[in-house]
Amino acid sequence: MTEGKASAPAKVILFGEHFVVYGKPAILASIDKRISVKARIRRDEDDDTIAIRSDIGVAGQYCNGGEFRMVEGGSEAKAVLDPLYYAIKRVLATRNKNMGIEIDICSKVPPAIGLGSSAASCVATIAAVDSLFKRNPSKQNVCKLAIEAESCIHKRTSGADCYVSTFGGLINYDSMSKAFKKLETGGSISLVVASTGVNHSTGHLVAGVKRFRERNQILFESLAKRASDICLEASIALTAGNYEKIGKLMDENQIILQEIGVSHYKADELVEICSKAGALGAKITGAGGGGSIIALAKDKEQGTKIASTIRAAGYQSFEVGIDNNGLVT
Ligand code: PMV
Numbered sequence: 001m002t003e004g005k006a007s008a009p010a011k012v013i014l015f016g017e018h019f020v021v022y023g024k025p026a027i028l029a030s031i032d033k034r035i036s037v038k039a040r041i042r043r044d045e046d047d048d049t050i051a052i053r054s055d056i057g058v059a060g061q062y063c064n065g066g067e068f069r070m071v072e073g074g075s076e077a078k079a080v081l082d083p084l085y086y087a088i089k090r091v092l093a094t095r096n097k098n099m100g101i102e103i104d105i106c107s108k109v110p111p112a113i114g115l116g117s118s119a120a121s122c123v124a125t126i127a128a129v130d131s132l133f134k135r136n137p138s139k140q141n142v143c144k145l146a147i148e149a150e151s152c153i154h155k156r157t158s159g160a161d162c163y164v165s166t167f168g169g170l171i172n173y174d175s176m177s178k179a180f181k182k183l184e185t186g187g188s189i190s191l192v193v194a195s196t197g198v199n200h201s202t203g204h205l206v207a208g209v210k211r212f213r214e215r216n217q218i219l220f221e222s223l224a225k226r227a228s229d230i231c232l233e234a235s236i237a238l239t240a241g242n243y244e245k246i247g248k249l250m251d252e253n254q255i256i257l258q259e260i261g262v263s264h265y266k267a268d269e270l271v272e273i274c275s276k277a278g279a280l281g282a283k284i285t286g287a288g289g290g291g292s293i294i295a296l297a298k299d300k301e302q303g304t305k306i307a308s309t310i311r312a313a314g315y316q317s318f319e320v321g322i323d324n325n326g327l328v329t
Pocket residue numbers: 016017018019020021113114115116117156157158159160161202206285286287288291
């Protein structure tokens with residue numbers, strides 16, 4: 001095979017972000033916005049350069065066994081591309097290969113706003129490279145390598161992003177056993193995403209929560225317990241299609257996230273706009289500190305209204321559907 005192709009979806013975290021890093025459950029959904037990757041073997045057999053280019057304006061080359069040369073994207077480029085380089089090298093090692101590879105990434109997902117673009121890029125890159133050597137790479141294996149690569153960005157990654165991007169759908173993720181269960185909903189969920197326009201660093205926010213936990217142990221434990229119970233109640237409500245209840249639980253989860261210091265004044269403003277526009281509930285999704293919020297609408301029509309109200313207030317917003325496919329090769 002001379003060209004490998006794969007795509008993987010972005011995600012939203014409906015419940016449990018941050019606490020999932022400390023063994024608590026989370027509920028995530030992969031969304032119908034994908035990252036597509038093409039991988040090619042470089043022609044020159046003696047050239048082991050790994051060249052990665054993404055249409056988000058980042059490109060670089062790793063030459064002579066790993067020396068980084070930035071091509072596009074400034075000082076941020078290396079941090080974005082390192083996990084992908086690591087992932088490619090791991091795939092080549094598992095296949096006993098050492099060769100130059102070119103990667104082209106086409107993203108429909110804005111980066112660094114909590115929609116899991118880096119996890120989806122890792123998942124799709126690993127599968128695209130592996131499919132150069134083997135048809136239909138195993139999803140389990142791709143997911144495992146992606147989690148390893150993601151931990152280059154932040155050591156404490158829960159792995160939840162990589163799971164949902166690889167396997168798709170709405171999932172209940174148990175970070176203790178690293179097991180996930182697909183949830184069937186009692187109807188279709190209308191979700192709206194709104195971006196604060198403020199990029200975040202997941203690693204910094206996770207480190208901030210670690211400091212909060214060290215300084216406020218008892219408070220953190222009780223918040224984590226409540227966040228965990230919210231996940232449990234939300235699983236039941238999702239299965240029953242009880243959207244009023246899910247909305248209320250989202251609002252409650254948002255208050256907990258504010259307490260641990262990961263919300264942002266723009267995220268709080270967006271949550272308020274959604275609530276005034278009639279959303280059943282709204283909260284940040286992902287690491288926070290800016291990033292994005294999600295709102296639950298009672299139906300598609302209301303979702304469209306909420307998204308346009310947010311845009312009228314000067315923020316980027318779009319409706320999302322749940323992707324049931326996950327990784328596609
Ligand atoms: O903002 P994102 O898409 O990087 O999501 C991070 C989610 C956290 O729970 C904060 C961290 C993790 O590894 O689960």
